[in-house]
Amino acid sequence: MMKNKITLKELAKLLNVSVSTVSKALNDSSEISPKTIERVKELAALHNYRPNPVAVNLKSSKSGTIGVVIPNISNNFFAKVLSGIEAKAQQEGLQVITYISNESLEREKQITDMLTSGFVDGVLIAISEATHRARNYDHIFGILEYEIPVVLYDRINIDVPVDKVGIDDEKSFAEATNLLISKGIKKIGLASGIHHLGVGKLRIKGYESALAEGMESMIAASSRKQVLIDGIHDILVNKKVEAVLCTDFESAMRVYRMAYENNIRIPEDLKMIGFLPKNVARFLTPSISYIEQFPEEVGKNAMQMLIDRLNGKLLSDKSTEKIINTELVHLESTVF
Amino acid sequence: MMKNKITLKELAKLLNVSVSTVSKALNDSSEISPKTIERVKELAALHNYRPNPVAVNLKSSKSGTIGVVIPNISNNFFAKVLSGIEAKAQQEGLQVITYISNESLEREKQITDMLTSGFVDGVLIAISEATHRARNYDHIFGILEYEIPVVLYDRINIDVPVDKVGIDDEKSFAEATNLLISKGIKKIGLASGIHHLGVGKLRIKGYESALAEGMESMIAASSRKQVLIDGIHDILVNKKVEAVLCTDFESAMRVYRMAYENNIRIPEDLKMIGFLPKNVARFLTPSISYIEQFPEEVGKNAMQMLIDRLNGKLLSDKSTEKIINTELVHLESTVF
């Protein structure tokens, strides 16, 4: 049994009325008599009529789709942001078109180029690492020139006048550092594989700003594997830090491995707090205290902001910014 | 500087030619003189003309978009499948609309309902756990009734006559079991949090079929947390298995934790092999031997298959199936 898609025209012919009448009836126009509305709807239901969304889009010059640009979908944080975006979009009857930049500026430019070709009503984007490094945001401005609203999420520490939704990166590490200090810990180190990114910088800034008088800042940071490992070795084994904060998954796992290989016991010899996915943090041996983020909330809020922008609910000459708070979750690595 | 989108009509007026001529010129029609083609293209480039994709779609009754249904985007396997799909789509100039079912049959039905409303040219779907449990595939057949091609990926062990791309789940665990046997291990157990899913069943089947004469099948399997934990305790602590295969992330992490808590040393007392993301497996202490899958390949192949189907390159009365092979990667947990 093949369902051939039925059109307005065909319905009209079957009903012996005009296409306009059918269209209006289906849209509950007050111009049409209740009786006709009923007849039309009945037949439409019988044939499982659905308006062709492409045609509707052409008339309304809206597509009902949102473009979402993701730097790296393997990063669980971004995967969950997407999940939040998709949930919100679903509620609002919007379609989400996904683009993955793989942290590449080149690819990101291709994507923004597609985005301006008129398919999407709005854009949610976390810029790629490469874009951040190059500080080249021309293609973002390019989208704006087409009057397509843009909301930046997570990686928002850049100077582009658009709406933004982010994480309290700086505060999270300031508070973690303060907590360790309050427990009498003096030698606190930090490891980072993302010190070159905005979020990395903010986390490091939070750590440094919270260090008390006379406390040394000890940072192992590199985006190159071996340099990072050597740096971690230095602060764990040579400098013998008593606690270490990790800004990202990779640095956390390398610290964890390094401690294991050098018989540094967690938490006895070393306290540890990191940005880690809950699922991994809980199951490690020992489990690692982590900063819980709420990526779905980031996604939902970014989508909501975009919707508000599209509906003209936000002031047109001013961009808004929203910060989603994190929470420090204590597990075995910070048992005192 | 605002770029107002320019249309064919406007270009035509500026050039003092007809809309048809402009359209043909831009499409390099042989009907049009080289000189006109050049003039038209020049002005189009100057104004950065891009055809309105919605209008093109309406004419061609194709949308250039593919719907992808993902059960759970937090699962790194699916995230990477999406990455492969997106990469292929990008190459082919197709847009990917993402839908997340959250393993819910209800949600999946809503999604398939949207999919049939005429937006997408084809569908890639991994059915949800709930769908699998309920064995309710009516909504999948529903898509087919609209003549929208469907390709199943990963969770393909169901009786629906469509193209499929999967993983060699059964073989992977059969080979892992054989390897352990060849090393003289007698007591091999298995842990699973996904025994109710097709992929879980296949992995378990592979394990059981490979067990040698007289070897006992020892399985801890449940989708309920505490039952799974108790089961793992039983095979590790009471039955004292010498090796354990884990079908999924959660069961692997629980085995890993359970061994740690009961002073069972890996690999001295217990060998371990599991389906784990590379990134986690490598960093654990000790690192855990894992079955490497190639989710991007699954995604790319599924997308390619769909494209072939759309282009009529596949036989219309027969569905194809492709299996992507896995690889066992030895790390510290299987040092003999």
Add this chain to the structure above:
DNA sequence: CTGAAAGCGCTTACAG
């Protein structure tokens, strides 16, 4: 080689 016309499937001012 160029252009007028029809049409993809819808919506909506306007006329009756």
Add this chain to the structure above:
DNA sequence: CTGAAAGCGCTTACAG
């Protein structure tokens, strides 16, 4: 209350 007409932005047979 109903319908004819115009139009969203494009493509493509057909006529000239």
